[in-house]
Each structure stands twice: as C-alpha cells, then as structure tokens.
Amino acid sequence: MIARLCAQRAGLKVDPEKTYLLENRLGPVARREGFASVHEFVSALSDRSQDRLIWAAVEAMSAAETAFFRDPLTFERIVNETLPNLAQRRRAGPLRIWAAASGTGQEAYSLAMALEESAPGGASLEIFGSDLCERRLEKAQAGVYSQFEVQRGLSARRLVRHFVGSEEDFALSPRVRQAVRWRRVNLLDDLSRLGQFDLIVYRHQTGHLLEDARHRVLANLQGALAPGGCLVLGETDVAPGLAAVPGRPGFYRHSSPVRAFG
Amino acid sequence: MLKDPADLKLCLVVDDSRVVRKVARRILEDLGFEVAEAGDGAEALAWVRSAMPELILLDWNMPVMNGLEFLQKLRQEPGGDAPKVVFCSVESDLDRIRQALDQGADEYIMKPFDGDIVASKLMLAGAL
Secondary structure: OHHHHHHHHHOEOOOOOOHHHHHHHHHHHHHHOOOOOHHHHHHHOOOOOOHHHHHHHHHHHOOOOOOOOOOHHHHHHHHHHHHHHHHHHOOOOOEEEEEOOOOOOHHHHHHHHHHHHHOOOOOOEEEEEEEOOHHHHHHHHHOEEEOOHHHOOOOHHHHHHHEEEOOOEEEEOHHHHOOEEEEEOOOOOOOHHHOOEEEEEOOOOHHHEOHHHHHHHHHHHHHOEEEEEEEEOOOOOOOOOOEEOOOOOOEEEOOOOOOOOO | OOOOHHHOEEEEEEOOOHHHHHHHHHHHHHOOEEEEEEOOHHHHHHHHHHOOOOEEEEOOOOOOOOHHHHHHHHHHOOOOOOOEEEEEEOOOOHHHHHHHHHOOOOEEEEOOOOHHHHHHHHHHHOOO
C-alpha cells in the first residue's frame, strides 16, 4: 500500500521488499503520530480521509540523502561558469535560482554560501529552495545543523565564516539563511505559479522516481526554465531527450517546450 | 588492488588516546595511507625531524606539548610548511577552530568522527 501511495502522490519508486526502509523512515512518523507500531500506522492509511497522515508517510519515504557542497566541481562550474554567463545575458531583474528537492537545505545553502563568496554585493540573485517534505522544510528554514552534518562536505573555513556555533549545533548566519526562500513543492504539480528560473538544480533524484513520473518532473522543470536557462542534474541522473551541455556532465540547456505527461 | 608500499603517503596521527589513534589508523589505512603514531606534540616534533609526513592528523589537548604549539613549531621546521595538517579535536567552539586555521591548519575535524567525515575533510584539505 505504501508503494502505491508513494507512486500516486509523488511518483516515488518504493521497493516493497525493502522492509527495513519502511521501518527506518516510517517508524519516527508512526511514533510522532501516536501509533504503537509501523504496522498500525500503515493500517490507518487505508482510510482515505486520513490525507494528512498519508502525506506524512509519502513525505517520509521520499529521498533524504544530502550534504553540503555535494560534488564540489558542480558548484565550481555553477558559480564560475554558468551564473556569470547567465548574468551577462540577463537584461533586467535578478537571476532566479531554484534548488528543487533540496531536502534539509544543504544544497540551497551551499549555493547561497558560494555565491556570497564569489560576488558579494554583485549580481542580484534570488535563491529559492523547495522540498516535498514539510518536516525537512522546517529544518531547512531553521538553518541549524548538527556537528555531523556540518562535517560532511563543508570546509572548516566555510564553517567559521557562515555559521554561528554552539557546543553541538551550528546555526547558519542570518545573512545566508535569509538569502533562501522556502516552499513546499510537489514536482508533479503544475509549476507555472512559481514563475521562471534561470538556473534549476535538481540532483540525484531521478533514480527515486518511477519512469512516468521522471518524464513528467523533468518536463515540468524544463518548463520552469527561463529562455537561455540551465538545469543541473546529478552526473548519474537519467535525462533522455534533454539538451546536454557538452563537456559538462549533468548540465542541460533550456530547450523548446516539452509537454508534460498526464 | 593493493598499492605498492613505496607509493603510500605517510600520515602521522598525533593523539594522546591510544583508542583514537587505533580508530584513526584503521580509517587512514583504508584510505591508502601508511600511518605512524605519536602520543603528544613533542613526540610528533621528533618524528617530523626524522621523516616529514604528507599528512598530520592532530589532536589539540595533549600533555607535554599541545597540538597548537606543535603546529607553530612544525611550520618553522625545514619543509614544515609541506604537510597538510588536519586538527582532530573535541574542541567544537568556532573561535577555537578559527584559531587553528589562522595558525596554519588546513582542515578541522570535530570528534567524534567516522570514516566518511575523515574522507570528506581530507578531500577538502587536498590530501586525498
């Protein structure tokens, strides 16, 4: 049932054989919602009126793996090549950047930190972060990370520059935290209300989607790109039909509109 | 495939805890380093005077000579500016981390650590 709900609501591929994954991800939700076990929680989801609980389950099952500055070369290319090129072509208004499915925020904040370091007071930028999961968004908005989290991918120099510390948790400086605006977005939905973006970063996610959902999400993201814009996926993400930038694995150009499935 | 021992980079682990040295040794050997150990800064200084390592994993609070004092002396030694120095300490105060960087550390690990954190920090330090 969980696999079916995840597929229907968010296009997520869930292997029902991986029972440990169900326990790991749904266990905390079940406890939070007052159920004695995951089994009891899942049974409650058969009642269609339990929309809030169903979404809590689907959100918990969506991929959560993230880290600061994951694949550092990609960030260097975005900051040193892609954004300066986009800024040159841009005639008016800020450059709009979207870190889609940004989980607990590390991806979007990595962009915010790198951009602050490269162009302080320079090009005008709007950074927007989204995720499917409300609880991950709450953490992203708070911008507070554990000692373990700030040691994955984040250099000590960036840690002391962009964070204010405590004994165990580290909070992003208000400057970086306020540079990113957050919103819950299901990428299967109509995204036109979000406007158009010069750069969309959506990495290491396509492998978690069913094939139809992957086509639809990629078409939706292409549709949200401004003319001349760039979509950045993970190097191993599968994206047939998109216009790849030669020599830049994972980078795709805006191309003519693709009709979304469904 | 195992590396030729002649190709292994040397890492000196400086920590007064035998347990930490043992854990660090296992992680660093898995990452392809040859590992030597020292129990405090003075012992480490004697070590680098005989064989300068490529990498030093350095505790802060140790008897005889602490990590910061060792780092200052290391950088004054002939060839002492070459090793990448990664502090590895229970000190998690940002001012202390800033102080270590200002004194010439390349990276900083807060204990407790695991293999992923060490690998990530060594990459950032340019030691992997």
